[in-house]
Amino acid sequence: MKLVILDRDGVINHDSSAYIKSPEEWRPIKGSLEAIARLRKAGFRVVVATNQAGLGRGLFDMSTLAAIHERMSDAVAAAGGHLDAIFFCPHAAESDCACRKPRPGMLLEILQRFGVEASKVTMIGDSLRDLQAAHAAGCQSILVRTGNGEKTLKAGGMPEHTLVMADLAAAAAHLAP
Numbered sequence: 001m002k003l004v005i006l007d008r009d010g011v012i013n014h015d016s017s018a019y020i021k022s023p024e025e026w027r028p029i030k031g032s033l034e035a036i037a038r039l040r041k042a043g044f045r046v047v048v049a050t051n052q053a054g055l056g057r058g059l060f061d062m063s064t065l066a067a068i069h070e071r072m073s074d075a076v077a078a079a080g081g082h083l084d085a086i087f088f089c090p091h092a093a094e095s096d097c098a099c100r101k102p103r104p105g106m107l108l109e110i111l112q113r114f115g116v117e118a119s120k121v122t123m124i125g126d127s128l129r130d131l132q133a134a135h136a137a138g139c140q141s142i143l144v145r146t147g148n149g150e151k152t153l154k155a156g157g158m159p160e161h162t163l164v165m166a167d168l169a170a171a172a173a174h175l176a177p
């Protein structure tokens with residue numbers, strides 16, 4: 001099975017330093033929905049793994065997150081794509097949980113759930129912690145320059161063998177040429 005794991009904010013949709021707290025604030029990055037459709041048509045399962053510390057901080061609740069994810073799933077479906085699962089870490093940054101990236105907990109859970117080998121899976125993210133989680137889980141990683149991507153690239157320190165692509169559309173074209 002081919003599987004790709006996507007970070008959400010800054011990869012699929014525009015990020016906000018004030019968090020995405022409502023479905024209305026969820027706005028897709030140009031080409032990202034079509035990119036997910038492209039991956040699906042090439043036989044990839046597409047799974048989202050996102051840190052949502054705003055939950056842990058009480059900025060929005062679980063039903064609002066579900067509504068945001070419904071909007072995202074609907075938008076992806078309207079473009080011909082499909083999200084096979086959405087995994088999220090609901091904990092605050094200081095909670096020291098095993099699932100918040102850069103820890104690999106969510107990714108390991110995804111690998112187990114779908115029964116895929118880590119080395120065959122690519123994680124696509126815009127922040128160092130996405131790449132670090134991928135590295136810790138044994139997955140490949142692609143940094144996109146959208147969201148925090150440019151900042152991440154400038155700061156350096158990325159795991160070895162990290163590929164850098166303009167955006168999710170370019171990453172999908174690379175994985176599904």
Ligand SMILES: [Mg+2]
Nearest residue numbers: 007009010126
């Ligand atoms: Mg991100």
Ligand SMILES: [Zn+2]
Nearest residue numbers: 089097099100
């Ligand atoms: Zn967590």
